[in-house]
Amino acid sequence: MTDVFEPQTFRVTRADLVRYAGASGDFNPIHWSERFATGVGLPGVIAHGMFTMALVGRAVTGWAGAADAVVEFSVRFAKPVPVPDTDEGTEVVVSATVKEITDDGHTRLALSATCQGEKVLSLAQAVVRKR
Amino acid sequence: MPLDQSFAGRSYPPTEPYLVGREKIREFARAIGATDREYHDPEAARAIGYSDVVAPPTFPIVFTMSSSRQIVDDPELGMDYSRVVHGDQRFAYARPIVAGDALVCVNSVEEITSRGGHDFLTTRSEVTTDTGEPVVTVWAKLVQRGEE
Numbered sequence: 001m002t003d004v005f006e007p008q009t010f011r012v013t014r015a016d017l018v019r020y021a022g023a024s025g026d027f028n029p030i031h032w033s034e035r036f037a038t039g040v041g042l043p044g045v046i047a048h049g050m051f052t053m054a055l056v057g058r059a060v061t062g063w064a065g066a067a068d069a070v071v072e073f074s075v076r077f078a079k080p081v082p083v084p085d086t087d088e089g090t091e092v093v094v095s096a097t098v099k100e101i102t103d104d105g106h107t108r109l110a111l112s113a114t115c116q117g118e119k120v121l122s123l124a125q126a127v128v129r130k131r
Numbered sequence: 132m133p134l135d136q137s138f139a140g141r142s143y144p145p146t147e148p149y150l151v152g153r154e155k156i157r158e159f160a161r162a163i164g165a166t167d168r169e170y171h172d173p174e175a176a177r178a179i180g181y182s183d184v185v186a187p188p189t190f191p192i193v194f195t196m197s198s199s200r201q202i203v204d205d206p207e208l209g210m211d212y213s214r215v216v217h218g219d220q221r222f223a224y225a226r227p228i229v230a231g232d233a234l235v236c237v238n239s240v241e242e243i244t245s246r247g248g249h250d251f252l253t254t255r256s257e258v259t260t261d262t263g264e265p266v267v268t269v270w271a272k273l274v275q276r277g278e279e
Contacts, residue, residue: 010164023162024193049217050192054163057188067169067227068179070188074221074270123219 004096004109005063010055012047012081013089020051034085046080052092052120056113059094063109064128071106072127081115090115102127134243134250134275138208142239143201148261149194153230156186163187176229183230190228192220195256195269198236202254203273210252210275218251219272225265233261241270248277 017031026048029036037045053075061067083089092115099108111124153173160170168175169185176184203210228234235258242253256269 016162016164019162023159025197026192050189050220051163053220054165054187054189058163058165061165061167061188066179067167067185067187068181070222070224072221072223073188074219076219076272077217 004098005059007093007095008059008062010058010092010094011089012051012055012083012092013087014045014083014085016089017045017047017051017083020048020054024048024050026050042080043082045083045085047083047092049075049077052077052081052113055092056094056111056121056124057126059096060109060111060126060128063096064130066129069128069130070126071104071129072125074126075111075124076122077120078122079115079118079120081120092120096126099125106130133245134210134252135208136243136245138202138205138240139243140240141202142237146198146201146236146238148233148235149198151186151228151230151232151234153184155193156184156190156228156230159190159193160187163189173230181227181229186228186230188222188224188227191222191256191258191267191269194234195236195258195271199238199254199256199271201238202240202252208252210273214276214278216274216276217271218274219253219270221270223268225267228266232266234258234266235261250275 095112096109099110106127109126113121173183236256238256241255244251253272258267
């Protein structure tokens with residue numbers, strides 16, 4: 001199966017998580033407080049799952065060439081994305097393959113997102129209307 | 132205590148309309164690093180047939196996550212939100228959200244299951260305009276981890 005676009009790398013830093021918390025209204029402290037995150041058994045502050053999904057969405061709409069091209073979009077959050085408190089943060093790598101052309105003539109993409117080589121999403125897919 | 136499975140199928144009253152602001156869409160798009168002109172520039176959005184800027188695909192979470200607290204916080208359901216993690220997320224779009232939309236959510240419990248000591252609650256939000264035009268359907272599967 002060939003990739004429909006070059007794997008795209010998105011850098012994720014603590015500042016991104018703070019900005020996303022404000023924009024989305026999701027102020028769960030596991031996304032900004034090391035003390036809280038480790039207290040509930042996480043390795044440290046983790047990215048909002050919906051932030052990771054949004055990055056995948058960017059890759060998909062970028063490939064489709066239209067902001068309004070996504071007809072369906074679904075993911076399962078399989079593993080957290082730990083974001084260290086460094087200038088570099090971490091990286092999420094997004095790739096996609098074509099799964100099928102639907103009866104409506106849309107393209108169903110199978111999506112992948114990895115962090116440090118581990119899959120952070122499973123069952124991720126999008127149905128895209130190509131203009 | 133496992134979740135009360137009789138909640139499957141239960142529907143809640145429509146929420147107060149959420150008014151979608153142009154600046155909120157821009158703020159959300161900036162926060163996810165999305166520079167597509169249609170998210171920021173009303174002229175670019177009009178050029179592809181919309182009356183104002185359009186929202187990125189995951190934008191509905193801005194209001195569906197809080198509106199579905201209607202279900203999660205229902206004391207009869209007995210959910211302990213401190214043990215809840217986000218399992219799955221799905222969107223099915225009738226059209227993109229556009230600045231100026233007044234959006235109403237009708238939330239329901241689509242499914243409740245238990246497996247391996249964990250409870251799984253799937254919420255469904257039917258998002259329409261305040262005049263009833265379908266916009267997007269949003270599903271979230273929440274996992275309530277078993278007690279230690």
